[in-house]
Amino acid sequence: MRADPIQRAIDEDLVRVLYAQDPIAFFSHWFSIAVLVAIYWPHVPSPPLFIACFGFYAAANCAGLALWICNRRYPQLVSPRDWIYLHALRGVLLYSGPGFAIWFAFQSPQTDLPLLHTVMLVTLAAGVFMSNGFDLLNFSTSIPFLLLPSIVLHFGSHTFDRTILAIVLAFFFCAINVYAMSYRKLFRQVVQARVDQQYLAESLAAQKHVAEEASLAKTRFFAAASHDLRQPLHAIGLLAASLNDPAATPAQHVKTAGHIVYNVEALNQLFNQVLDLARIESGVTQVIRLHFRLSELFERVGSQYRPQAAAKGLALRIAPTSLVVYDDPVLLERVLSNLLSNSVRYTEEGAIWLGLRHAGRSKGGFIEVRDSGIGIAPEEHEQIFEEFYQVANPQRDARQGHGLGLPTVKRLVALLGGELQLRSAPGRGSVFRFQVQAGDPGGIVASLNDSVAGGPAAQGRYVLCIDDDPSILEGLSTLLARWGCNVRGARDENEALTALEGGFAPDAVLCDYQLANHRTGAQALTAVRGALARAGRGNVVTLLITGDMASAELASLALQGIPVLHKPVTPARLRRTLEMLWQQAELDRGRPAGAPALRDDALVGGVDSGALQTLQTLQMQALQKDAAASTVATGGAATKSSPPRATH
Ligand code: ADP
Numbered sequence: 067m068r069a070d071p072i073q074r075a076i077d078e079d080l081v082r083v084l085y086a087q088d089p090i091a092f093f094s095h096w097f098s099i100a101v102l103v104a105i106y107w108p109h110v111p112s113p114p115l116f117i118a119c120f121g122f123y124a125a126a127n128c129a130g131l132a133l134w135i136c137n138r139r140y141p142q143l144v145s146p147r148d149w150i151y152l153h154a155l156r157g158v159l160l161y162s163g164p165g166f167a168i169w170f171a172f173q174s175p176q177t178d179l180p181l182l183h184t185v186m187l188v189t190l191a192a193g194v195f196m197s198n199g200f201d202l203l204n205f206s207t208s209i210p211f212l213l214l215p216s217i218v219l220h221f222g223s224h225t226f227d228r229t230i231l232a233i234v235l236a237f238f239f240c241a242i243n244v245y246a247m248s249y250r251k252l253f254r255q256v257v258q259a260r261v262d263q264q265y266l267a268e269s270l271a272a273q274k275h276v277a278e279e280a281s282l283a284k285t286r287f288f289a290a291a292s293h294d295l296r297q298p299l300h301a302i303g304l305l306a307a308s309l310n311d312p313a314a315t316p317a318q319h320v321k322t323a324g325h326i327v328y329n330v331e332a333l334n335q336l337f338n339q340v341l342d343l344a345r346i347e348s349g350v351t352q353v354i355r356l357h358f359r360l361s362e363l364f365e366r367v368g369s370q371y372r373p374q375a376a377a378k379g380l381a382l383r384i385a386p387t388s389l390v391v392y393d394d395p396v397l398l399e400r401v402l403s404n405l406l407s408n409s410v411r412y413t414e415e416g417a418i419w420l421g422l423r424h425a426g427r428s429k430g431g432f433i434e435v436r437d438s439g440i441g442i443a444p445e446e447h448e449q450i451f452e453e454f455y456q457v458a459n460p461q462r463d464a465r466q467g468h469g470l471g472l473p474t475v476k477r478l479v480a481l482l483g484g485e486l487q488l489r490s491a492p493g494r495g496s497v498f499r500f501q502v503q504a505g506d507p508g509g510i511v512a513s514l515n516d517s518v519a520g521g522p523a524a525q526g527r528y529v530l531c532i533d534d535d536p537s538i539l540e541g542l543s544t545l546l547a548r549w550g551c552n553v554r555g556a557r558d559e560n561e562a563l564t565a566l567e568g569g570f571a572p573d574a575v576l577c578d579y580q581l582a583n584h585r586t587g588a589q590a591l592t593a594v595r596g597a598l599a600r601a602g603r604g605n606v607v608t609l610l611i612t613g614d615m616a617s618a619e620l621a622s623l624a625l626q627g628i629p630v631l632h633k634p635v636t637p638a639r640l641r642r643t644l645e646m647l648w649q650q651a652e653l654d655r656g657r658p659a660g661a662p663a664l665r666d667d668a669l670v671g672g673v674d675s676g677a678l679q680t681l682q683t684l685q686m687q688a689l690q691k692d693a694a695a696s697t698v699a700t701g702g703a704a705t706k707s708s709p710p711r712a713t714h
Contacts, residue, residue: 075261076254077146080201081137084153087197088134091160094193095127098164098186105182106167109174116170123163130156150203157198157208164190165212172219180223184216184231191242199246200253213239283452290454294336294468298329305329334636339470341632342400343453346477353394353481357509360389360433360502364420366514367402374410375418382406385421389431392505393482395514401478404471405435405498411467413439416495422502429504432487436497442490451476451486524644525550530565530572532556532590534582542576545637558582559590566597572606574644579612579630587612591628607647611635 103120110116133156137149144152164187171179191212198204213235220232305326309319345351361384368384375382402420409418416438424431442450442457449455456469479486479500490496529551533539536557543553554570556562558581566572575594579587587610598606613633631643 072258072261074146075264076257077150079253079257079260081141081146081149081153084150084198084201084204085134085137088130091193091197092127092131092134094190095123095130095160095164098190099123099127101186102164102167102183105179106170106174109176109179110170111173119163119167119170123160123167126156126159126163130160150201154201154203154207157194157204158211161190161194161208162211165215168216168219172223180216180220180228181231184220184235187212187216188235188238191238195242195246195249199242199249202246202250205243205246209239209242287453290469291340294454295333298333298336301329302326302333336468336470339468339474343470343474343477346474346481351397351478351481353397355392355394357390357392357505357507358395358514359510360387360391360422362514363395363398363402367399367406368420370403371406371410371418374407378410378413379415380410380413381417382410383417383419383421385419387422389422389502390505390507390510391430391502392509393502397478397482398502401475401482401500402433402435404475408471409435409437409439409496412496413437423499430502431504432499432501434497434499436495438495441492441494441496442488443492447488447490523550524641527551527573527644527648528571529553529644530556530562530570530575530594531577532559532562532575532581532587532594533578534558534580535578538578545640549641558585559593562590562594563597566594566601571601571603572598573648574607574609576609576611579610579614588628605651607644607651609643609647 099120106116133152136143141149168180168183168187171183191209194205194208194212198208217232217235217239220228220235223229305322308314308322314322364384364387368382372382406418406420418438419434419436421434421436422431423434446457450457450469451472452469453473454469456467475498476486482500484500484502486498486500488496488498524546527550529546531539531542531546531553533542533555534557539555539557543555546553554565554572556565562575575591575598577587577591577594581587581590591608591610595604595606595608598604608628610628610630611633612630629643629647631640
């Protein structure tokens with residue numbers, strides 16, 4: 067993978083170094099031409115041959131100079147490799163001139179001329195080693211032309227000292243080649259180190275850029291979140307202050323209280339949306355796939371949005387489909403709800419269409435939500451998937467949403483293994499679509515629209531609450547007592563254990579996650595569950611309430627099957643959750659060990675509704691069926707056929 071960039075970097079460096087030496091070579095060659103001509107001319111046996119040879123040498127030197135100028139002026143004219151080839155060709159031409167010219171020395175009556183010429187050739191060879199030694203091609207096309215004619219002629223003279231000189235020259239020829247080899251290796255290592263350093267610097271710069279972008283995105287996220295959170299808080303503050311006004315009538319107080327509740331609800335909804343996103347981001351949200359009829363899911367979400375669409379005079383059309391899909395109905399419902407709610411919000415006339423397109427696929431297809439609304443400009447197609455981004459809500463009016471729907475949808479679709487696609491243009495409506503897998507009709511456990519019996523009532527239940535904050539403990543106890551529960555409060559696990567030892571037998575244990583003295587709710591619940599198990603009451607409902615998002619301990623709670631509620635918890639959600647857990651505990655009595663616990667997604671988030679409970683129950687039933695059919699592990703551990711549930 068890395069060979070090509072390194073080879074290219076080596077080539078580029080080679081070109082730079084090879085051509086950088088050329089001006090020196092140019093002058094030394096003119097010098098040698100001048101010296102050789104001056105020495106040989108008086109004794110030349112064959113002037114035309116001499117002129118041809120030295121003319122060729124001079125011409126080659128000029129060609130070398132032209133090549134150098136060309137390289138300096140137009141470095142991009144050919145590739146680095148081609149510049150290397152051209153330089154090698156120049157080497158052949160340039161060094162064959164002085165190399166073959168030694169023949170004239172052997173023709174001369176002056177016996178010391180061959181020796182003189184040889185000294186000059188060795189000097190030139192040393193220059194070639196220095197300037198071309200780090201490239202095999204340039205080196206091997208220069209040195210042989212320079213030295214081999216001389217070695218051959220010295221051998222051919224059959225005198226003792228010339229033969230010795232030929233041997234020395236041959237040795238020099240071999241040695242210079244060996245040195246050039248290690249020279250090349252060293253050069254390659256230097257270039258490789260430089261390239262590695264360059265890569266490192268580039269990747270560090272890229273990582274820095276990503277980190278800066280992430281930090282900017284985070285800043286934008288917090289700026290928008292804090293603005294949207296402050297708005298209702300500000301309103302609540304003002305409204306609460308006006309409750310103290312002695313001049314206000316009871317009717318005005320009731321109205322103000324209504325506004326406060328409305329703003330608290332708005333705040334809660336926003337928190338839930340942020341929480342949903344954070345849960346998906348932190349990888350806590352689990353996908354639990356079922357085989358189910360897509361038409362049933364379409365009908366469920368369709369029926370939720372039909373009244374809103376009708377109120378705006380829009381037709382909500384659902385295309386019939388017989389496809390059975392294998393997907394997570396709870397997450398899929400959340401995706402479709404978000405998309406349909408946007409379609410209704412951003413369409414003023416025409417229709418909204420929800421359906422499946424096979425798009426040439428024999429199995430599965432694309433779920434499409436299409437509307438004839440205001441559409442989205444192409445330059446906004448990426449930004450609308452950023453948190454808190456809204457196309458046309460500069461005053462950030464909370465009634466127009468918060469810009470969290472599409473980021474959530476995109477992440478959920480990715481979590482389900484698909485990719486959210488968008489086709490839209492201003493005034494031409496929008497199409498959101500993503501792929502779904504076909505399921506097996508034989509794998510359907512029950513209809514998504516089967517109704518589920520309401521959970522067992524809270525009346526008369528015994529509840530143990532553990533929280534180190536006295537005001538929360540007080541609030542929780544008052545609330546539960548209002549529902550008819552018998553409540554015992556404990557500030558820590560010791561007080562809770564003392565209550566159990568004193569004979570308090572709870573139907574449910576509610577525990578805060580962060581307790582005093584660096585203890586966690588997980589530790590307290592483990593101790594309490596242990597005590598309950600020893601007392602033969604292993605199926606007591608336990609529920610952890612946390613403001614934490616992604617601690618490792620929350621993940622381990624998932625394995626223990628402890629459900630988690632995220633703050634802020636509304637009374638309605640707490641009650642619904644407790645009722646669901648009591649209902650599940652009743653189901654559990656006839657369930658094998660290790661069967662899955664309740665899915666956390668049904669417990670948190672702004673969309674938990676009766677519909678989700680229905681789906682949740684179906685999922686539980688399906689997984690119970692799986693668990694019963696397979697060998698299950700004991701002690702609540704998850705098995706291959708019954709994956710750990712989405713509790714934290
Ligand atoms: P919200 O709808 O709460 O503002 P979203 O994240 O769901 O937040 O959408 C982000 C932006 O994308 C919206 O403000 C809106 O401008 C645009 N948008 C989303 N869905 C549609 C749609 N179906 N038609 C036109 N614009 C849309």
